[in-house]
Amino acid sequence: MTNLFEEVKNMIVEKxxxxxxxxxxxxxxxxxLGADSLDITTxxxxxxxxxxxxxxxxDAQKLDTVGKLISYLKEKLGEK
Amino acid sequence: MKRRVVVTGLGVVSSLGLSVKEFFDNLLEGKSGVSKITRFDPSNLEVQFAGEIKNFPFIERFDIKLAKRTDRFTQYALWASLSAVEDANLDLSKIDKTRAGVIIGSGMGGIETWEIEHQKFLKDGPKKVSPLLVPMMIPDMASGQVSIYFGFKGPNFCVTSACASGAHAIGEAFRLIKSGDADLIITGGTEAPITGYCISSFANMGALSKRNDEPEKASRPFDKDRNGFVLGEGCGVVILEELNSALKRNAKIYCEICGYGASADAFHITAPDETGEGAYYAMANALKEAELSPIDIDYVNAHGTSTKLNDKVEVMAIKKLFKEHAYKLLVNSTKSMIGHLLGGAGAIEFVVTCLSVYHNKVHPTINLDNPDEGMDLDFVRFQMKEKEIFAAINNSFGFGGHNACLVVKKFVGG
Known part of the structure; x- marks a missing residue:
């Protein structure tokens, strides 16, 4: 889980x-980050x-910052 | 006072060059841009060659995010439009952008994106389909993206009439300026149809040449051994401008666009009407608007696809309209070298027509080794010709029976 931020960061850089x-x-x-709704969906x-x-x-509509996405993923992946 | 419309900028993306100069020089030298397809493996296709653009460095002029959000047909339009704006020496801070429009035609739109996303849909399900599919695929997006790029807020739409799309787009833009709805329009046509799916349909309908062993000889308009057209890709864009607006900023003027004629065959979905009536009326209507007689025309940039029927019918229509003057015309086919750009064809060939009027140079029709029976006009075989060109007509005919002809003449002030 320590690499989660780095992983998400790489995806953001790419997308x-x-x-x-x-x-x-x-x-x-x-x-x-200059994104629009299409970028966020992608x-x-x-x-x-x-x-x-x-x-x-x-849920997706609430994830408007990188931090919120990371916290959401931590919670979601912890459940798995 | 009647508003006049002139051509003040040109831009192309073609298999013979990404700049107007390189493109026109190659055409004058009679080079072929047709070759074996390398973008993907075409080995399972019946037709394995096309007028394919081998190197297109979009991100040298535009950012990567725009590249990821646009289909190839839109990228071609952005590239050619930027070239045309630069060529026209337009100072974007000085023009009234509410009076500046964009009308770029396309026959197919983003068919490559459509295919990629459709495969995802079938293989991985609806959740995997990109939200960008629709805005990348719709054929009007070339006009949309170009207007966003330049901030042009005047008339904006896409014309689609298959292989006549580019010519219809330019004709409609001409009329909008003439009628006073805009002062400047970036207009033309763009297409990126080289995909396995698209080639298969054209090949299965028997429209394409299957000369896989000699691709550069496959497009042979008016020749006895022609056996279908060659698919091409690319874009042609021109800046049309109201004369006074062009004069005020001391613009370079290539020529004056003075006539646009449109008609329908009302005959068949893919075959032309063999009487040539549709083509005849489109040319006649364009001359009428231009207030020119057939004898004023020096050069015809023909639709000249290299299919048995098109070339026969087009020559028949030219003879019917021009009568004995037909034998004094120079008639060529740009498609003999770059193939058929479908919705881009009428536009890139209009660029060629403007260049010929401006430079008094007419490129050859290549591969015309043995003119077919009745093909006895001056098709500029083998070598380019230098000749004073006062006025010229550019023909485009599309599946669905859509015909569009454009007339340009040398710009004379006053």
């Missing part, structure tokens, strides 16, 4: 095409694929 140094726990996907599809989960739409 959102932002420099790694901009990706912090506080970074807001739309305001700080990123979450990748996350679902990688961790074998299925983030429901109502």
């Amino acid at each position: 959102l095409h932002v420099p790694p140094e901009k990706i912090t726990e506080d970074a807001h996907f739309i305001n700080d 990123l979450l599809m990748e996350v679902n694929e990688k961790y074998g989960i299925d983030i429901p739409d109502e």
Whole structure:
């Protein structure tokens, strides 16, 4: 689980095409990383694929920062 | 006072070059851009060659995020549009963007993206389909993305009429400027149809040449041994501008676009009407709007696909309209070298037509070794010709029976 942040960061770099140094726990996907709803959906599809989960739409809407996504994943993956 | 419309910028993406200069130089030299397909393994296909663009460094001019969000047909349009804007020396901070439009035609849109995502849908299920499928695939997205890139807020849409899409787009843009709805429009046509799926359909309908052993000789318009067209890809874009707006900023003027004629065959989904009536009326209507007589025309950039029927019918229509003057015309087919760009064809061939009027140089029709029976016009065989070109007409005919012809003439002030 220690590598979760790094793993998510790599996915964000690849899908959102932002420099790694901009990706912090506080970074807001739309305001700080220049993403739009299509980018976020594409990123979450990748996350679902990688961790074998299925983030429901109502949860996805709340995950607007990198930190919130990481915490959500920790909880979700802990349940597995 | 009647508003006049001139061509002030050109841009292309082609198998013979990614700049207008390289493209036109190669055409004048009679080089072929047709070759064996290398983008994917074509070995299970009946037709294994095309006018394929081997190297397209999109991210040298645009960012990677835009590359990931656009199908190839849109990338071609962005590239050609940027080239045309640069060629026109447009200062984007000085133009009224609410009066600037984008109208880029496409016959197929993002068929490559469609195929990739459809495979995911069948193999892995609905959850795996990209949310970007629709905005990447829809054929209007070339016009959409180009307007977003330049911030143009004037008229914006896509024209689709198969192989006449590019010509119809330019014709509609011309009319919008003429009628006062816009002062400047980036217009043309784009296509990226080289995929296994698309080639299979064209091959199975018998439209494509199957000369796999000699790809560069497969596109042979008006020749006795022609046996179908060759699929090509790419884009042609022009900047159309209202004359006074062009003069005010001291723009380079390639030529004046002065006529657009459109008609339908109302005959068959893929075959042309063998009487040539549809083609005849499109040309006649374009000349009428241009207020020119057939004898004023020096050059015809033909649709010239290299199919048995098209070439026969087109030559018949040219003879019917131009009568004895037909034998004084120069008639060539750009498709003999780059293949058929479908929705991009009418536009890239319009770029060629503008260049010929501007430079007084007409490229050859290659592979025309033995003109077929009745093919007795001056098709500029083997070698390019230098000749004063005052006015020219550019023909495009599409599946569905859509015909569009554009007339340009040398720009003379006053």
